[in-house]
Amino acid sequence: MFAVGLFVVLLFVAVLITSMVLLTRKYIKRIIHEQDKFTQAKLEHQKSLLWNSVLVQEKERDRIASDLHDELISKLTVLTYALQTNNEKVKPVELLGDSIKIARRITHDLRPPMLEETTMEELVEDFILPLKNAYAINCFFSHQQHQALKTDVKLQLFRVIQEVVNNILKHAHASQIDIFLRVTNTFVALVIRDNGVGFDVAEKAKGLGLKNIEFRAQLLNARSRFKSEPNNGTTFQLLLNNRVW
Structure with missing residues (x-):
């Protein structure tokens, strides 16, 4: 047993x-x-x-x-x-x-002049200056002393700002655009906000303009996203870790 x-x-x-x-x-x-x-x-x-x-x-x-x-x-x-x-x-x-x-x-569109010597604030201000007659545009910059961006990072970041703002001009029907840029020893944070008609992020995620913005964010090794609802404006956020610049 x-x-x-x-x-x-x-x-x-x-x-x-x-x-x-x-x-x-x-x-x-x-x-x-x-x-x-x-x-x-x-x-x-x-x-x-x-x-x-x-x-x-x-x-x-x-x-x-x-x-x-x-x-x-x-x-x-x-x-x-x-x-x-x-x-x-x-x-x-x-x-x-x-x-x-x-x-x-045309040359400015291809590559902003004096890119190495020009700060991000100056690039953005120069870009939005012609738009201020038709839109209420507010820029808020916070730049830690002695903290400079590499030229290639600066260019891609500037292109992202151009793409987002151009998308607002084409589709948002906005009257106000706010641009926030903060550069520190550990990160770069970009926020662009408008008071336009907004959109359904899930439906528009495959659009050519948004894809290009996402592609540039990936070139920067940055995280980005759009927050929006129909008739409630749009907010674009990008966060770049200091290890890539």
Whole structure:
């Protein structure tokens, strides 16, 4: 009887161990499967961001090419004609001045001038200055002394601000825009808020403009998000850890 009881106990222990092993293997397989799904979804998202970034860049190239052809080249063509024919109705000095302004605007769009020597505050103020006639724009800067941003970080951060503000101008129907920028030894925090019509973040998350903003935030290795509701304005938040700059 003792041998039978021992056998039953050993059999029970063996079944229990086998069950635990099978359950553990099943659990591990499920975890690996979930990780694979997450990794695949992340890769697909990265592909989508990259593709949208390419589309945005192509759109920007088309716009710059149009500016060069329709504005700059046309004015230079008229200037050349005026100089060749001595046409008194055309004023070469004015045409040349307009051409310089157009060229300066295009180069500023490509890369802000004196980027290395210019602070973020100066870049933002220069960008929003032409908008102040039509919008109530408030900027609040907090910059810890002797804390400077690297040039590439500064450029990407400035592009994010441009993208967000341009999205507000195109879609928000806002009258007020507030920009908060704080730079410390440990982080950079950016908040852009408007009083516009707002939007459903879940529905608009795949839009080209928002994808481009997210792509630039990833280039900075920063966390970003939009908080918005229909008819209740929009707030954009970005947090950048100091380890990347």
